[in-house]
Amino acid sequence: MTEQFFATKPDDLPNREELLSMSGLDFMRGILEGRISGPPIAGLMTYRLHEVEPGRVAFRGAPDFTATNPMGGVHGGWYGTLLDSCMACAVMTMVPKGSYYTTLEYKINITRALPVGTEIEAVGMVSHTGRSTGVAEGTIRGVADGRLYATGSTTCLIMKA
Template structure:
């Protein structure tokens, strides 16, 4: 791709923020957890799409840690988050748990998009590598999760946490157990 076709960092940031604003305008204003009745008969991809369409509530953790679901397709999701001062550790950078939460969300939800109606999953293993520090000077990052394998009882996925400037801040992988869920 030629330099003329590649957006500048400022243009990329503006595009990312505009996309997030448009998605947030579609989301339900209240955060919560979908009921079994609300998701009955929906496969995982339909459930994630219903969240983006404002038919299901976004989870409370997204509000707490300043991130949102941006895009979903079968086997891939994108979350966007804004590192804030309230996410700092004692060393003055964003806490590793914030990275882990964004990556875990992208990884698990990528798996979720592949599930048939009535199936659930849980994380068995989460591995992350932090490769660059985050602070408030990085306005926004994206966690891009992709499924690597889905079987009847187990799935694996990988994700990258990148900035609008193309820098990699972290990457991770997961192994998930797939099951028929217990009744809530």
């Protein structure tokens, strides 16, 4: 695996034709292998793509001080962004060539506070994909101890170009 990089300007992102010329699985593997730039949000939120399989995606990372709320705890938006990413990207692995997706809705449940600097793995797994929707669940767990920090679910809209 080569080093992943994150887009820093719009021209770093794949164009629409490039995106639609490959399956969602190939697209996600391209990011994992460093052939396609990762989204800027992943660099900002300090996580990166770790594994890609059909119907399953894992990210790894650790929140830093910039992800804290005014009380010093990890902001709920960090959990939400990470779970939205892993669950929706799991759906993306099931999207056929010539189609794309967007998140329609997602829900998260934070089960415990995540200490700043704790390395986590966020896993998204598809439970259904059809012609127009995909459904996935996700978890955030500590890498070292397996503790559950949050769960989520999503519904994504799948569209033909």
